[in-house]
Amino acid sequence: MSSFGEKELIVNSRIVGRIRILGIYAGQAVFPRLTFRLGVSLQDTPTELFAPGRPIQAYEIRDMRGELRLEENAKALGLIHWAGSRRYVRSSAGAYENQVEVVCDLDWIRIETFEDHRAGSEPVLWVALWPSLVDAHGFLDCDIGPIKAAVPRDNWLQVLSALTDSRREVLEVQRPVLESPDFDAAIGHLKESRTRVGRGDYDEAIAACRRAIESTVKALDVPSKPGAIEQALAAVTDDKRAKAYAGVVAKLKELANFTIHRHEAPGRYTRTEALFVVGATEHTIALLASLLRIRARK
Numbered sequence: 001m002s003s004f005g006e007k008e009l010i011v012n013s014r015i016v017g018r019i020r021i022l023g024i025y026a027g028q029a030v031f032p033r034l035t036f037r038l039g040v041s042l043q044d045t046p047t048e049l050f051a052p053g054r055p056i057q058a059y060e061i062r063d064m065r066g067e068l069r070l071e072e073n074a075k076a077l078g079l080i081h082w083a084g085s086r087r088y089v090r091s092s093a094g095a096y097e098n099q100v101e102v103v104c105d106l107d108w109i110r111i112e113t114f115e116d117h118r119a120g121s122e123p124v125l126w127v128a129l130w131p132s133l134v135d136a137h138g139f140l141d142c143d144i145g146p147i148k149a150a151v152p153r154d155n156w157l158q159v160l161s162a163l164t165d166s167r168r169e170v171l172e173v174q175r176p177v178l179e180s181p182d183f184d185a186a187i188g189h190l191k192e193s194r195t196r197v198g199r200g201d202y203d204e205a206i207a208a209c210r211r212a213i214e215s216t217v218k219a220l221d222v223p224s225k226p227g228a229i230e231q232a233l234a235a236v237t238d239d240k241r242a243k244a245y246a247g248v249v250a251k252l253k254e255l256a257n258f259t260i261h262r263h264e265a266p267g268r269y270t271r272t273e274a275l276f277v278v279g280a281t282e283h284t285i286a287l288l289a290s291l292l293r294i295r296a297r298k
Helices: 108-118 153-163 181-199 202-219 228-234 239-260 271-297
Strands: 005-011 014-026 033-042 060-071 074-083 097-105 124-135 138-140 147-150
Touching (some): 005 124, 014 124, 014 147, 033 153, 060 097, 074 124, 108 153, 108 271, 153 181, 181 202, 202 239, 202 271, 228 239, 228 271, 239 271
Antiparallel strands (some): 014 033, 033 097, 060 074, 060 124, 074 097, 124 138
C-alpha cells in the first residue's frame, strides 16, 4: 500500500519499526479536524542480535502524540494526539503493520495560514510524532524524524472542502423575475472563481469574476454602454448611491482587466487579493440583482 510519507523508528541506534502515513482526511467533528491514518509496524529484535543490556523485544506503543508543522523543524500548526480505538500496537517477529488514527484539531486562522503558506502549490505537511514505547521494564527511549507528507493537490482540495464546510458563508442572491441563462452563467463563473482560488489560480479567479459581472448585467437587461448601470441604479436609489455602486462595479472589472492585459499589472495577484475580489463580486452581484429586481417590478 502506498503512503504519503514514512519514517523509521529507532531505539538504541537500532531500527525497530516504521510509521507510514496512509491517509489524510477531514475527521468527524463539529470543528475542523485533520485526521491521519497511520500504518505502524514494530519489529522484535532477534535473540542473536541482542546488544549488551536491555533487549528490544515484546514492547508496544501506548500513546502517540506529535506536532503538525509547516516546515521540518519549525512553524508548528497544531498538536497531534491519538484518536479512535485505543488498540495498542505490539511488536512481533513479523513486524505486522497495524493501523491507528491520530488527529490535529485546527481552526479557521490555522487553515488560512496553511493555505497562504502553500500559495496554490502542492501541499506539504510535516508530521512530527512522539510515540511512547513500553516493555516489561518500563519506557523505551525512541526516536523518529519528522515525516514529510506530500499530498496531491486534488486530494488536498477535497480535504479542504470538507474541513471548511461548516464555515462556508451562504450568500443569498435574489434572482431576476425572469429565469435567465445568463444569470445561471454568472453563478457558474462565481463557483469557478472559488475553485480557482483553491487551486492557486488567483489571476484566473479574478478574471472569472469579471465574466460573472458581465453575465449578471446582461441577465438584468442593462444596456452595454457607458453609464448604463449607473442610470439603471439611479431609478431605484438616488444619483449619489447609483454613482457609488456603479463605481464599485467598474473597479472590480478594472481589477480583472489587469489579468487579461498583463502589461498593465506590476505583478500577479495574491491569494488575499483574489479572496477579496471574489467576495466583493459575490456581494455586488447580490446587490445588483436585488436592486434591479425592484426596477423590473415597476
